[in-house]
Amino acid sequence: MARLFLFAIGGTGARVVRSLTMQLAAGINGLDSNTEIVPIIIDYDLSNGDKERALDALESYSKIHSALYENRISNGESFSNHFFMTNISPLINLDSHHFAFKNDFELSFGVANTQKTFADELNYRGMDGAKNALKMTHELIESQYDDSEVGDVNTELNLDLHKGFKGNPNIGSVVFHKFSKDPRFNKVELSYAAGFNDEAKNDKIFIVSSIFGGTGSSGFPEIVSAIRNSTKLQDACIGAAIVLPYFSLNSPEQEAITAGDTGAIDPKSFNAKTKAALGAYSNTINGNVNAIYYIGEQEGMRDQYKYAEGQVRQTNDAHVVEFLAASAIIDFLKDNGNHVSKTDPNTHRPRGLSALEFAVKNVKDGIAINMTNFSQGFQDLLLDDLAVFAMAARYYREVLKGDRKAIATNETFYTKDHFNLATKLGRGVYSEFEKFLGEKNPSNEWGYYHWMDELCKDHKHKLKLFNLRRVKDTDDKDDLRKILSHKTITVTGRNPLNDERICSSINDESSDGPYTDEEFFHVLRKVFKKKYQNNK
C-alpha cells in the first residue's frame, strides 16, 4: 500500500487539508483504495477556526469511507474508480478503514492554559538567578527577545501562546524544536519502518505550510530536520508545498481588539519574512527535501482578509492557492511525470531537488479561473474527476433529493428491490454524504458546496470550475449540461444528460446488482464519468 504521511502546519496547512479532502472525495484516478494518506494537522492554536473546519471535513470523509468500504477492504479487496476510495487514516489507527474522530487527525502543541507565555515555555523565569551555563542562556534569551509587557504588540517573551506565534517564526522554531521528541512523531517513525519491505519503500512524507506566518514557517524546517535526523526516516522521500504570501490583512477592527487581538501580525512583513525564510531554506531545507512545490499569489493580486490573530475567528475562505497546494500533494503522490527526485540510500539525502511552480494560462482580469486555464495534464490529474463528482453531487441534490425535479419513486434503481433509496436517503451513509456536501445542517460551513462557493467569491483570483447553484425554481431539464462554468456541454441526438437518460443509464449499470450502498455510489460515478468523458 502506498502511504503518505502528511504534515499540515498552521492555518494554511489546515486549509490545504480541507481542499485535499474535497478533492479526494471525488475519487482521484491513481489514488485507489490501496492508497493511504495520514494527515497530521499541527497547530499551536488549539481552537483555530480553519483547523476545526479541516478536521470536520476529515471526520466526515472518514465516516463515509468506512461505511462504504470497510468490510470490502477487510476482505482483502482493492478497487479503483470510486468516490471516497482513498483511505484517510489518523496516525493512531493506521491501516484501519474504521472511521476516525476529528481530533485523531490533530497533533496539537498548544496549551490548554491560556496564561502560558513564551517565557513560561522556556522556563525563562526559572533561569533567573541561576549560575554558569544556565545564566548565560538566560542572558542570551534576554538579548534575543523583546520583553515588553503582555498585550504589547512587540512583545515576544511575554507573548501569550494560546493563539499561536502571531507571525513570529523566531518563537515558533524554538517551540517546535521539541517536535522530534514528541511521542506522536515516534509513532510516525515506527509506522514508516514497520514494513521495511517493498511496500514500506513506497511510503512518502509531505509537508505543507505557509512561509510568511508564524506556525508554518516555524514548524516546517524543524519537521524536515527531525525526519532527516531520524535513523528510521532518514531515507524517506519528502515533498513539500511551500505556500508563499497570497493574502494580506486589514488593520484590526474593534471586534478583533475586543477579542484580545493586539495587532501583532504585520502583513507588511510577510514579504520580508518570506525572503528570509527562503534564504535560510536554501542552505538547510533544499538539500533535504526531494520535491518542493512553490505556490503563491503575485503582489497586487493578494486578497485583504479581516484581521484575526487566531482561534475561531481565523476562518478564511478557501482560496485557489490552497486548492493548488492540495493538488501538489496529489501530484507528489502519483508522480506520473517521475519528476520527484529519489533519495540516495548511502548519503540519506535526495539526489537532487525538484523545484516546481504552478502556472495557469490566459487568465483575464475580473474573470474567474476555469478549466480552460489549466493544462491538459492538470485536467487529467484531478479536474476531470472533480467534474464527475460535481455532476453526481448536483444530480443527487436536484433529482434524488428533489431540489429541482423529484425522481419518480417507482424508478427501477430507486425501488426497494434495488437500492431502496426511499428508505435510505437522509439516513446512514447518505446522511453523512449530505452532511459532507454541506446540505444536512445549515450551520455546517465546511462542506463541499461551501468550499466551492468560497473559491469563487470575494477573491482577486476566483476559481470557478463548475456551476453548483441551486436550481429548485427552474424546470430546466437540461441544466446538467451547464455543469462546467466555461461552457454548456454540447450533446448530439437525444440529450444523454437529461434526467430520463441518466435514470436509464443508472438502471443499465446496476441491473445485475449488488444493491449495496457502495455499489450505488460506484454506479453513480460510472454513469457520470461516461457521460462527462463522452461529452466534455
Add this chain to the structure above:
Amino acid sequence: MYKFFQWLPDFVSRIDGKYGEYAKDFGEYYRDFLIESGICGSVITWGLIVTLIVVSLYYFIGCNKWHAVANRPIWGVVLLLTCGITFLMTYNSVLGNYDEKKEHLSGVYAVALNNDNGTWQRLRKGIEDEEHLSRIDRVCDAYIGQFQNGSEKLPIEMGLAVSLFTLIEFFGFSIWFKRYTKHGAGVPF
C-alpha cells in the same frame, strides 16, 4: 368454464330459462350456446393468451430496451389497450356472424342454426305438431333477432367480464415480470 360468468345475473337468468317472453324456450338455446359450445372457455383462454403476450412484450422488450416506456402512464395505456382487444375479441366471438350460407355462420348463430345438431334443428326433430313447430320457429327467430338487432346485451356483458379478467391477469403478470426487467421494476408499483 361458464362458471366464470355466473356472477353475471343476466347470464344466469338466461341459462336458467328465466329471461324474456319465451323464457323456458330461450333457456334451451342459451344453455346450448353458453355451456355446450364451449364459448366461455374459448374467450377466457384467448383473453389470457393475449394478455400474456402483451405483458411479455411490454416488459421483456419494452421495459428492457427503452426506459421511456417504463412508466405508469404508458403501462396504463397498454393495460387499456389489452382490455379493449379482449373485449372486442369476446364480443365478436359471442355475437358471431350471420350469413345465408351455413358454413359462414359463427358465434351464437352457428349454435342456433348450423348443421344438423344446431339447436333449431335438434328441437324440431320428431315433432309433428305444426303449432309446436311454428312456436319453435318463432322462438328461434326471436332469439336470432335479439342478437341481430342489438337488443341482446349478452355479448357486451361477456366482453366486459373478459376485460375485467384481463385487468386482473395484467396486474398479476406485471407483478411477476417486472422484477426481471431493467427499467420496469417499479411499474406499476
